[in-house]
Amino acid sequence: MKFYVTTPIYYVNDRPHIGHVYTTTIADIVARYHRLCGDDVFFLTGTDEHAAKVVESAAQRGLTPQQWADQNAQAFQETFKKLGIANDDFIRTSEDRHKTKVQQYVGELLQSGDVYLGEYEGWYDAGQEEYLPENKAKEYEFKSPFNGKPLVRKAEKNYFFRLSRYAEPLLQRIADQPDFIQPNERRNEVVNRIREGLNDVPISRTGAGDWGIKVPGDDAHTIYVWIDALINYLSTVDTPERSKYWPADVHLLAKDILWFHAVIWPAMLLALKRPLPAHVYAHGFWISEGQKMSKSLGNFIDLERIDRYVADYGLDALRYYLASNGPLAANDSDFAEAKFIEVYNTDLANELGNLVNRALSMLNRYRQGVVPQTTTADLRAEAEKTFTVYRTSMDKLDLTGALAEVRLFVIRANRYVEENAPWKLAKAPEQAARLDAVLYNLLEAVRLISVALLPVMPTIAGQMRTQLGVGEFTGKLPEELAWGRLPAGTKIGTVAPLFPKKV
Numbered sequence: 001m002k003f004y005v006t007t008p009i010y011y012v013n014d015r016p017h018i019g020h021v022y023t024t025t026i027a028d029i030v031a032r033y034h035r036l037c038g039d040d041v042f043f044l045t046g047t048d049e050h051a052a053k054v055v056e057s058a059a060q061r062g063l064t065p066q067q068w069a070d071q072n073a074q075a076f077q078e079t080f081k082k083l084g085i086a087n088d089d090f091i092r093t094s095e096d097r098h099k100t101k102v103q104q105y106v107g108e109l110l111q112s113g114d115v116y117l118g119e120y121e122g123w124y125d126a127g128q129e130e131y132l133p134e135n136k137a138k139e140y141e142f143k144s145p146f147n148g149k150p151l152v153r154k155a156e157k158n159y160f161f162r163l164s165r166y167a168e169p170l171l172q173r174i175a176d177q178p179d180f181i182q183p184n185e186r187r188n189e190v191v192n193r194i195r196e197g198l199n200d201v202p203i204s205r206t207g208a209g210d211w212g213i214k215v216p217g218d219d220a221h222t223i224y225v226w227i228d229a230l231i232n233y234l235s236t237v238d239t240p241e242r243s244k245y246w247p248a249d250v251h252l253l254a255k256d257i258l259w260f261h262a263v264i265w266p267a268m269l270l271a272l273k274r275p276l277p278a279h280v281y282a283h284g285f286w287i288s289e290g291q292k293m294s295k296s297l298g299n300f301i302d303l304e305r306i307d308r309y310v311a312d313y314g315l316d317a318l319r320y321y322l323a324s325n326g327p328l329a330a331n332d333s334d335f336a337e338a339k340f341i342e343v344y345n346t347d348l349a350n351e352l353g354n355l356v357n358r359a360l361s362m363l364n365r366y367r368q369g370v371v372p373q374t375t376t377a378d379l380r381a382e383a384e385k386t387f388t389v390y391r392t393s394m395d396k397l398d399l400t401g402a403l404a405e406v407r408l409f410v411i412r413a414n415r416y417v418e419e420n421a422p423w424k425l426a427k428a429p430e431q432a433a434r435l436d437a438v439l440y441n442l443l444e445a446v447r448l449i450s451v452a453l454l455p456v457m458p459t460i461a462g463q464m465r466t467q468l469g470v471g472e473f474t475g476k477l478p479e480e481l482a483w484g485r486l487p488a489g490t491k492i493g494t495v496a497p498l499f500p501k502k503v
């Protein structure tokens with residue numbers, strides 16, 4: 001099966017921060033999971049470059065917009081590479097392969113009458129480059145909900161997209177497929193807003209100079225950055241080799257940009273007569289030490305801090321924390337350093353690291369490091385339940401739920417050690433077969449946990465496998481999550497702590 005997952009394409013004007021790293025890491029985990037299941041995966045991320053802010057910032061630095069975009073796009077690419085993100089492509093909207101497709105699709109929409117030339121007057125949020133509907137402008141007291149600056153009354157001749165045509169088809173789609181927009185809270189918000197009515201939306205602006213994509217046949221108009229940006233998901237795979245990936249299986253993003261992804265983009269696709277993505281998933285926001293992250297507070301968890309966590313605790317610990325404690329559901333999550341350290345010490349060092357270390361050390365001590373035969377499968381039923389829940393959770397993007405389930409199994413396996421006290425069994429020769437069984441069951445639990453953790457902590461899971469002597473993972477995840485695949489006679493590798501304890 002094919003599986004196509006996307007992240008938002010990030011504004012090149014900003015430096016990468018924990019928010020960008022989060023969505024991209026979640027997408028990476030989902031992509032790795034599907035690859036391990038044997039799917040033909042395409043994972044796309046990239047940068048959104050045609051915003052007016054890019055022209056301003058470039059000018060302030062004496063650079064061309066392209067030079068400034070090049071620098072910053074590179075920063076995003078390097079960051080993602082450093083953080084182990086295995087994306088299949090990185091789309092930049094200033095690339096020709098994207099620009100030609102945008103013109104092609106907008107041309108199709110002009111032909112079909114879904115895009116037309118009209119006049120628009122409304123309340124404009126210059127920072128966000130978007131018009132707010134009259135009722136929203138009023139609700140926010142004619143100030144930007146994002147930066148508090150006054151909205152501007154603006155009139156212009158524009159090309160419009162006939163969004164008003166698509167309220168019913170969109171509502172129908174959401175009714176037919178309730179998990180199209182996730183989580184549920186977000187779907188309800190979108191449905192309520194569509195029911196308030198949809199106006200046509202301007203999709204071009206004038207006076208933008210050369211930075212941006214022109215409306216085909218009318219060089220005075222530049223295609224509005226949001227329309228240009230949304231198209232990346234399709235333009236990148238609209239080639240003979242990649243067309244098999246469309247429609248996307250999931251667009252991942254945060255709640256701030258859900259409207260564009262759940263309403264405007266699907267309506268554009270309906271107008272283009274292209275299939276709609278299967279899911280639009282809008283997670284919540286990270287806040288920082290209890291406060292909203294903002295430029296004015298200067299409290300972004302930025303790259304310097306991220307680098308420090310990676311240096312001190314390892315990249316996989318950061319990935320685990322993001323996935324297990326992040327705002328995947330409707331609520332926001334607090335990124336607090338103390339919490340991060342607590343999760344490292346508890347879930348990783350005390351629970352997982354300890355389990356692996358004691359299981360392998362006891363095998364060395366009592367069986368010269370060779371996996372024995374077993375006569376009972378004490379943990380089998382629990383393993384089967386754990387990994388069934390794990391898989392259904394991963395399949396529906398509930399990474400937090402999947403990891404919570406794995407953690408319970410780690411705790412269970414540690415308790416199994418206490419219950420069976422192998423150190424006592426080792427003293428009684430008539431208990432030799434029982435000790436064999438206990439050791440086997442423990443090591444098989446460790447193997448299963450390593451398989452489940454591969455998408456989230458690829459390096460740690462790899463180390464677990466090396467220490468266990470089972471080598472690099474080459475199988476398929478669903479099969480490898482079945483009980484009893486650890487061969488008796490396996491000679492384990494060198495045992496070393498996975499998570500050095502921190503204070």
Ligand code: ME8
Binds near residue numbers: 252255256286
């Ligand atoms: O909106 N917590 O780009 P952007 C979690 N270019 N995620 C966060 C976050 C936070 N505090 N802050 C940002 C744009 N994000 C457009 C998108 S797509 C066709 C065009 C993440 O650079 C989250 O994924 O502002 C959010 O949706 C995205 O960054 C916004 O990135």
